[in-house]
Amino acid sequence: MKFAAIIPARFASTRFPGKPLAMLGGKPIIQRVCEQVAKAIKDVYVATDNEKIFNAVESFGGKAVMTSPDHRSGTDRIKEAVETLGIDADVIINVQGDEPFIKAEQIATVCRCFDDAGTQIATLGKHFDKEQGFEMLENPNSPKIVVDNNGYAMYFSRSIIPFVRGVDSNDWLASFPFLKHIGLYAYRTEVLREITALPQSSLEIAESLEQLRWLQNGYKIKVGTTNVETIGIDTPEDLKRAEAFLGSNHL
16 A cells, blocks of 8 residues: 655644744754654655745755645645645545654554555544643643544544543543544545545534544544654744753654
């Protein structure tokens, strides 16, 4: 099975404009993401709507493609990139452009999901640490997943799912293996074309979670699990934490 990875990277960001070009340990964030992904996947591309990002990627030896500035999501941007580049891979991997510490083993876990012929889309989850406390569990910016007995997603939510009845909320993490969503996706190429043609769904609009559109339309999402914590960068404050992490781990 042939895999290709595409990293969507746009310049405009409400919380952190120009984020892909922000420096982290002497390199642009987007370069660090590319270098991490290349440890697992041979064909890696950046799909962007900005010439500065395009030129930066080419300057460090990466491969980039210009895409429309009007896309609603990274998935839509990736679909355009696949068509523009004529990529013939069986599976397309979507790595967020703000995940400079993504691990090769995490990407490999998502790829292995396609050993199951029934997998149309795959993503990644990590169990919440009990030490993180209830405050982290109830954080709406950290979506939760519930899966069936075969490892397929039943639902994603910004709310806490499931509700643990009869147990004090401070003890919920000790009572149930809550699963946090890590925003790494992979799609069979034909499925990518199908899901980007779908209109927004009511659940997607309600929770502002794109993957609910796919579930609501009957697509199956396999969930691989990881024990590795990643540090996504959404704000300048996150970048400061990432710098500290970089230094303390001598990366």
